[in-house]
Amino acid sequence: MNRTSGADDAPAPTSPQQIRNVVLVGPPGSGKSTLFEHLVAARVEGRRPRGEDRSSSTGLVAASFASGEVVVNLVDTPGSPDFVGEVRAGLRAADAALFVVSGADGVDEATRMLWRECAAVGMPRAIVVTRLEQARADFDETVATCRRVFGDAQPLALPVQPDGPATTVTGLVDLLSSSPSASGVDAGVFAQRRGEVVEAIIEESEDDTLLERYLEGEEVDADVLREDLHAAVGTGRFFPVLPTHASSGIGLEEVLDLIERGLPSPVDVAMPRVFRSNGGEFGELACDPSGPLVAEVVRTTTDPFVGRQSLVRVFSGTLRPDDPVHVSGHLQQFAGEAIGGHRDHDSDLDRVGALAAPLGEDSRPKPHAVAGDLVLVARLAAAETTDTLSSPSRPALVEPWVLPEPLLPVAIHARSKGDEDKLATVLQSLVSEDVTMRLDLNPETHQVVIWAMGPAHVALLTSSLEERHHVAVEAEPLRTALRETFVQPCDAQGRQVKQSGGHGQYAVCSLRVEPLPRGSGIEFVDKVVGGAVPRQFIASVEKGARAQLDKGVLAGYPAVDVRVTLVDGKAHSVDSSDMAFQTAAGLALRQVANESTVAMLEPIDAVDIDVADASVGPVLADLRGRRGQVHGTEPSEHDGRTVIHAEVPALELSRYPIDLRSVSHGTGTFTRRFARYDYLPPQLVKDVVAGTR
Incomplete structure (x- = not known):
């Protein structure tokens, strides 16, 4: 980011009550980023809106500016479902959300899902309706849809559209303070809408007598309504709706007034859970500039000109340049499992660099950041996205926000041999920035696999490797970690007999190989009698057999669920050795392995798919085409949706995030987890072993 040309230092609030942290969310094409640009330009002198809607945006864009008596930290988020991780980071950075809904397109499924996430944590929300001049746009119908989907949505x-819906907006009529005679809209519509919104606001008023007085005919002053509006929005049950036409400036002041006077400050919202970094509760914490420092990195970027920058939300205390900080990240601890590329870590070696307030693609210097504020911090070398910053004397750990699971695997390799060693290092750099990316250096398939949210996310990651780190990569077919197993009992004999001067090698072992039930592992049994194999070499046979099974006996995949019994053998008093018997055991297993005695096993994943009811049929049909076994369905916890429980071969899931999005028209989500291994159909064995499937 560059310093804005000619701009003064950024506003630096001294109290959390002066701050409003607001995130814009909405689908691509809703006009969300256009609204962001015009809101910022309306308050930052000399700034011009930059282009139209950033439909292809891939990351957060934030701006901090003064508006009336408050400082607004406004965060714009990507619309693509591939970057839902950035949206959730924006929700953590903010205290309220503005849902941007196109008056022409209505509410899509991704917006509904995001609304449910906000509702689950009680985040205050408001709705901004855009694109009212487009064909099919209808403000009244959009409000009706929002009420049906969201709840108590009140304009x-x-x-004011003199030529009717889907025409130019020439102005707005304020329902809280305007009169019917000056409204510019139908008097009956005005009276109905005003009555609905006034009743909804005063129902949330702390004055228990206000609603009764209003119903008895008392006129409620507009200033009283605006004061109660703040309380109504803060409940998370009342959702104001504002129409806009951003490019002409209509509705911008109303949105900014809602932000200033209707949305909560950081002291009005709940704090995230905070622990001590070494375990246990941190203790009482409030949004207090004089409290202990607790802050969280919500986004990390690396710029070729200014280096590493962290967008930080301060929850408690005050952050100043050159402060020493404890950096703590424990994603694995909270997830309860290893997360590829995201190791738990703690460090006292970081020191805060220069502070700046974001301003779109630019930034402005900032002297400090108090509790509740959002700030850019330079040169936090050890800090990754979701990490906690705190005082070294009282290390803290903020529970991270809910992270989406990347489910699209892509195997890559460096295009040139010279970049192979560098690739692992730069991938780790990307992982530290992007918590929705997973990195898997698969020891079985010997592939580098990145797990991403979707094709646009993959494209972003690969372009970052090439453009920022100068490492070009190519995708390659994803190999599946198969297993081998014996399918029928068989007898095997291995002979290692060599003589080449000095001590020779002599070992003969006779083995009985038998299949075991799935999940049994490897068993070794000694049934040698009469000392045919000397006691000191029994362990050598077992070691050799286990090593060969681990390497595979037919196609190079580990063998599982096998019992190996040593039944007989021969030894030489001089030439027998530990290595000779290890070799003989391996030879025995390889010689008896063929397509009739050994089968291939493939991993099977348990899959839970949450999808709109209308898409259940197509999703079930698609699962059948993937060799899936459906075990049942049940109603989702969300109305109008169904959860499908199935088991599907992992081989068939490599593109499932893309295909499910298509077959469900964007309404489907799923989770997957390893369930078991099962037989790979014979007709697929050759293709899979050859790497063509």
Whole structure:
């Protein structure tokens, strides 16, 4: 980021009550980023809106500016479902959300899902309706949809469209303070809408008598309504709706007024859970500039000109340049399992660099950041996204926000031999920035696999490797970690007999190989009688057999669920050795392995798919085409949706995030977890072993 040309230092609030942290969310094409640009330009002198809607945006864009008596930290988020991780980071950075809904397109499934996430944590929300001049746009119908989908959505203003819906918006009518005679809209519509919003606001009023007085005919002053609006929005049950036409400036002041006077400050919202970094509760914590320092990295970027920058939300205390900080990251601890590329870590070696307030693609210097503020921090070398910053004298750990699981695996390799060693290092750098990326250096398939959210996410990661780190990569077919197993009992004999001067090698072992039930592992049994194999070499036979099974006996995949019994053998008093018997055991297993005695096993994943009811049929049909076994369905916890429980071969899931999005028209989500290994159909064995499937 560059310093804005000619701009003064950024506003630096001294109290959390002066701060409003607001995130814009909405699908691509909703006009969300256009709204962001015009809101910022309306308050930052000399700034011009930059282009139209950033439909292809891949990351957070934030701006900090003064508006009235408050400082607004406004965060724009990507619309693509591939970057839902950035949206969730924006939700952690903010205290309220503005849902941007196109008046022409309505509410899509991704927006509904995000609304449910906000509702689950009680985040205050408001709705901004855009694109009202487009064909099919209808403000009244959009409000009706929002009420049906979201709940108590009430317009605070009505658009003035003299030529009817889907025409130019020439102004707004404020329902809280305007009069019917000056409204510019139908008097009956005005009266109905005003009555609905006034009743909804005063129902949340702390004055228990206000609703009764209003129903008895008392006129409620507009200033009283605006004061109660703040309380109504803060409940997370009342959702103001505002129409806008951002490019002409209509509705911008109303949105900014809602942010200033209707949305909560950081002291009005719940703090995330905080622990001591070495375990246990941290203790009482409040949004207090004089409290202990607790902050969280919500985004990490690396710029070729300014280096590493961290977008940080301060929850408690005050952050100043050159402060020493404890950096703590424990994603694995909270997830309860290893997360590829994201190791738990703690460090006292970091020191805060220069502070700056974001301003879109630019930034402005900032002297400090108090509790509740959002700030850019330079040169936090050890800090990754979701990491906690705290005082070294009182290390803290903030529970990270809920992270989406990347489910699209892509195997890559460096395009040139010279970049192979560098690739692992730069991939780790990307992982530290992007918590929705997983890195798997698979020891079985010997592939480098990145797990991403979707094709756009993959494209971003690969372009970052090439453009920022100068490492070009290519995708390659994803190999599946198969297993081998014996399918029928068989007898095997291995002979290692060599003589080449000095001590020779002599070992003969006779083995009985038998299949075991799935999940049994490897068993070794000694049934030698009469000392045919000397006691000191029994362990050598077992070691050799286990080593060969681990390497595979037919196609190079580990063998599982086998019992190996040593039944007989021969030894030489001089030429027998530990290595000779290890070799003989391996030879025995390889010689008896063929397509009739050994089968291939493939991993099977348990899959839970949450999908809109209308898409259940197509999803079930698609699962059958993937050799899936459906074990049942049940209603989702969300109305109008169904959860499908199935088992599907992992081989068939490599593109499932893309295909499910297509077959469910964007309504489906799923989780997967390893369930078991099962037989790979014979017709697929050759293709899989050859790497063509």
